[in-house]
Amino acid sequence: MVGRGFIRIVRYDIKEGFKQNIFKNLIGIGVLCFICLIGIIDCNLSAEENGFLGYLAYIFQGIPEYVKTPDSHFELPVIWLLFHLYMLFLVSTYPFKDIHNCGKNVLIFSGSRRYWWFSKCIWTAVNIIQYYFVCYLLMSVITLLRNEYRFYVLDIINVLGNPYSELQIIDILLALCILPVMTSISIALSQMLISFVWGPAIGYLSSIVLLVCSAYLSHPLLAGNYTMLLRTRMYSESGVFWGMGLIMSVLIGGAAIYFGTRYMTQYDILERG
Secondary structure, eight states: OHHHHHHHHHHHHHHHHHHHTHHHHHHHHHHHHHHHHHHHHHHHHHOSOOOHHHHHHHHTOOOOOOOOOTTOOOOOOHHHHHHHHHHHHHTSSHHHHHHHHHTHHHHHHHSOHHHHHHHHHHHHHHHHHHHHHHHHHHHHHHHHHTTOOOOOHHHHHHHHOSOSSOOOHHHHHIIIIIHHHHHHHHHHHHHHHHHHHHOHHHHHHHHHHHHHHHHHOOOTTSGGGGGOGGGBTTTOTTOBOHHHHHHHHHHHHHHHHHHHHHHHTTOOHHHHO
């Protein structure tokens, strides 16, 4: 049956993808521990007290909009960039390797090129969500051990300063969880499509270029802006709006899925596998 064939390939990807990425995932836990600890140390240097929300805000703050002046100098937000670069590195090779290592057997197993592509999209999304979840979990454990596990909006203000607009619970939830995850999924899906057309190295390089450009320019068409708290309307009058970010994520992700499906129907698996 149609449903069973699709579920079968999704299970295969989750299992095989985890197996192939196990060392990357272990290193990823170390990277996230490092990011969490650096965030806590830096926050405590500038503020007396902090908690879970404050530390997360530090990691996802990014940088304010860069305005070029004779005296200004541009600095990349290192913690924000490291978080996203390793996340995109985690999902950069498995789909490409899977079809090139297994060739026609993958297609036979999946029963459909569309199933195969949709399954890889699901695998990518699951891995992005898992990466964020591990980050939240590690920060929860660390703050629990430090007796700082709390959800105070004041902690975000202690780290980032007074917001441009009043901080609402829904804004915090969107800015720290929903919008970054959805934006990251859309970038990862685009990276996967580019990887199949021009190779994994070009796909990953395209993501690096997007993130660097997003840090340099505050523009609603540069997806990386939606993952930076200081670029949102909460902290900038001209900042990006979360509603536009959600729309952009759906459009970019949807386009990657659609064009990926079209591309896979013409992909010569036997010759390239």
